[in-house]
Amino acid sequence: MASSQLHHTASKEAFPVSLLSLTVGAFAIGMTEFVIMGILPNVADDLNVSIASAGQLITMYALGVAVGAPILTVLTHKIPQKKLLLLLMGLFILGNGIAVFAPNYAVLMGARMLTALTHGTFFGVGAVIASRLVRPDKRAAAVSIMMAGLTIANIIGVPLGTFIGQSMGWRASFAAIAIMGIIALVGIIIFIPKQYPDKHSSMVQQITALIKPRLLLFLLIGALGNAGLFAVFTYIAPLLIEITGYAEQSVTWILVLFGIGVTAGNMIGGKLADWKLLPSILGIYLATAIILTVFTLTMYHPVTAVLTIILWGAASFAVMPGMQVRVMNLAQSAPALASTASHSAGNLGNAAGAFIGGLVITHLSLSSLPWVGAVLVSLAFLLGMACYIYERRAAAVSA
Template sequence: MNRKQVRKEPFPVSILSLTAGAFAIGMTEFVIMGILPNVAEDLHVSISTAGQLITMYALGVAVGAPILTILTQRIPQKKLLYLLMVLFIIGNGISVFAPNYSVLMAARMITALTHGTFFGVGAVIASNLVPPNKRAGAVSIMMAGLTIANIIGVPLGTFIGQNMGWRASFGAIAIMGVIALIGIILFIPKLKQEKPVSVVKQLSAVIQPKLLMYLLIGALGNAGLFTVFTYINPLLVEITGYAEHSVTWILVLFGCGVTLGNIVGGKLADWKLMPSILGLYFAISVILTIFTVTVYHPLAAVITVFLWGTAAFAVMPGLQVRIMSLAEDAPALASTSNHSAGNLGNAAGAFIGGWVITHLSLNALPWVGALLVGLGLVLGIACYIAERKNSVAQTA
């Protein structure tokens, strides 16, 4: 299969193998939340100690992924993808047989290393498999694996863990990893290997002020999302008045919004990149502001949560493509750095949300989230205006 033939296809089947890999990674990241009590009881640790398996995973993605991307830049992209999936399978395999907490933590760190690098390299490959005007759409198809994992994979993994033991959950994820690996080997074409770029040149491409500003914009968007989402259960139970078992179905609806938003966001970004990013940040700010009122009304709250999930994830494919386009010498590192910044935003949002609950109140979370996204919007508008002025000046 040559490159020209691949580019004629609007969305090659090869992208679906990336989607399968993203699905497996999404499962391994989030399923631990549903089986945390089982893990804590079996390994004789407290819930809070077991919770560090989530925190350290996020830090492993944030810190380890860019380093691994730099160290593996000379490996052909297809080969790197299946090496990452092999490492992912090994990490989950170790989790199945982990005799104690320390070994399980080490296994989680191994899988965390594969997370950001897979998405970083995968986004570059997906965007190279389609014409330039469909790049964001291709990235969104790959990222859909992560969102579908939240709707189907995590509930399924949690069910398996609760009925067959938590180790069975990681076994199922390892099997999913094997399926993704087979898809990558069979369907991802051998793309032309780019000339290796020096580490100094890659870092220079990524630490340019404009790109760092977009990483900050992305981190603020994620911080706004996780300020609220981390505590969505107590919000819906204590303020809206839903029974705890009902929250699961609301989160499934949120996940449906996330998946829809991811696909629609890719199409919007391919149509008008920067206007769509800014428009979506504005929409998220408005929706979270409205949530400060609708959170008191059960039906309105559910509708708002669905719209919020749709808008919050619609912005991500476009932001990913924008960041890759700013680092022509290091698109994979830029893409991976975006995931690192996003994970730092997740952690910051969870911390800010906890601070808000302690020092303000639970019902203050939506407007604080809106403020964080609004700050990202202001920075985005400033970048856009500066770029337009620069473009006009160059034309003149």
């Protein structure tokens, strides 16, 4: 008995191998979300639709994540978590398989919607499993290791998927993603331990846990932070070409550097959140707002623009593991649903940010994007600060 307990403690000491199977799943999902941006012209040509119509494959995916994920999480909340992960990966492989053979635009859109459904729920359940595979004081770091799959997908997966799509046809990109999904599925079967089922809360209890004012406030804060990120990031290529003066070919390399910043930030953010959760979230939002404000000046010079972009990538993603753990803490009775809702709010923020960025370019100018992004992130910081002050006062009163 003592030895099995000791073994259990030892396995929780370092980060277990099982976390990597979640990272691979996250990598495949990140790749399917973002690779379409690189192969958009190829898809549009092959299926005889306009670039704008092909662009809807991105918009509808984000909406599929935002709307579908919480619904799917509520409907599947009684399925044991390992089984649910396997089911989600199976659907993910199926969706990408359909995309490989899609005869027309409508079928491809359906395949994208199917894979979008699995996205938020995978990260929601995956974050809960990741946080349970380690000691309580390593939870945010464990979530950041899983989330690293998403960030590495941006550095390696998207350029690789784009290269495959441009040299072997866009369908090959989706075939490569389906293969990554199969590798993740095998990893989950072998490495993820059977989780002991929680006491199942009813659907009403789950939804009640989600509609607490403080939790909803943090979902709004996360959406505002993402809106600030995507208001600028969506239009980073035209900004670098038209304002900073880079050649089109250089943008890919700058995005790789951004991705390296993102991955480093994600890991550092996980460690900071394990150290002091709410103060680290607030500090990172404040830093992001300052970096975007500085970008309004540095974007005119090639070297300073790139340095700012790397720092901005690091700060923008450093906040995410902490936000994920904070949301799970605020909904003790429904952590998977809260974690999924966090991804939904984030995707709504992505869509809103891209939309706001479009309005800014139309009515103000391309060079106005960084300060508009800074304003959105500052709003996230101010709401978080208000919540922090309120919590400190409430704790002082109860003490």
